[in-house]
Amino acid sequence: MGTGAVNHRRADTRRNHELIVAAAAESLSSSGEVSYNAIAKRAGVGVGTVYRHFPAPQDLILAVYEREVRHLVEVVPSLLESHRPEEAFRVWTTDHLAHYMMTKRGLANALSAATAARGELPKSAHQAMVGSLATLLAANAEVGAVRADLDPETVLRGLGGLLFLDQHGPWRAQTEKLIDLLWRGMSTCPPREDDAE
Numbered sequence: 001m002g003t004g005a006v007n008h009r010r011a012d013t014r015r016n017h018e019l020i021v022a023a024a025a026e027s028l029s030s031s032g033e034v035s036y037n038a039i040a041k042r043a044g045v046g047v048g049t050v051y052r053h054f055p056a057p058q059d060l061i062l063a064v065y066e067r068e069v070r071h072l073v074e075v076v077p078s079l080l081e082s083h084r085p086e087e088a089f090r091v092w093t094t095d096h097l098a099h100y101m102m103t104k105r106g107l108a109n110a111l112s113a114a115t116a117a118r119g120e121l122p123k124s125a126h127q128a129m130v131g132s133l134a135t136l137l138a139a140n141a142e143v144g145a146v147r148a149d150l151d152p153e154t155v156l157r158g159l160g161g162l163l164f165l166d167q168h169g170p171w172r173a174q175t176e177k178l179i180d181l182l183w184r185g186m187s188t189c190p191p192r193e194d195d196a197e
Contacts, residue, residue, distance in 0.1 A: 097159060
């Protein structure tokens with residue numbers, strides 16, 4: 001077998017892996033269930049392919065979780081390149097973190113079962129998320145928009161309220177209200193007179 005054939009097979013394997021995880025993410029966020037048949041159909045692959053990549057449902061559930069976190073982390077540099085720091089923070093929170101939180105809520109039961117079988121969620125995922133938030137806060141502190149002494153872990157806990165969003169409700173407006181509330185506590189600017197009344 002030539003090198004080209006090997007590389008093609010590896011590319012197919014990577015593509016199938018991503019298709020399966022993406023299909024599982026959609027399935028889990030909407031139903032909270034892992035059906036290999038349904039996931040295979042959604043991904044356009046055979047059910048045997050799903051089992052080869054993920055022999056146990058826990059493996060697939062954790063892969064979905066790590067994929068969601070990875071996407072959340074990887075978007076930060078491009079947001080800071082294309083937006084002012086405050087706007088980057090708001091877009092990240094509204095368009096990315098809120099979506100992740102709503103997906104995680106749909107994954108809650110599956111994640112609970114997976115961690116019961118395999119132990120705690122990977123700490124690297126949480127650390128990566130805290131690191132991304134730290135990057136956004138540092139960019140805002142550099143321009144004087146927020147205090148420099150903010151603890152990213154504490155801010156992330158404050159944003160934990162996004163877990164209670166209903167994807168079928170006015171989640172975007174609710175997210176913006178939460179951001180406004182937190183921003184007042186993080187900001188270096190004193191409140192406006194009309195806010196104090």
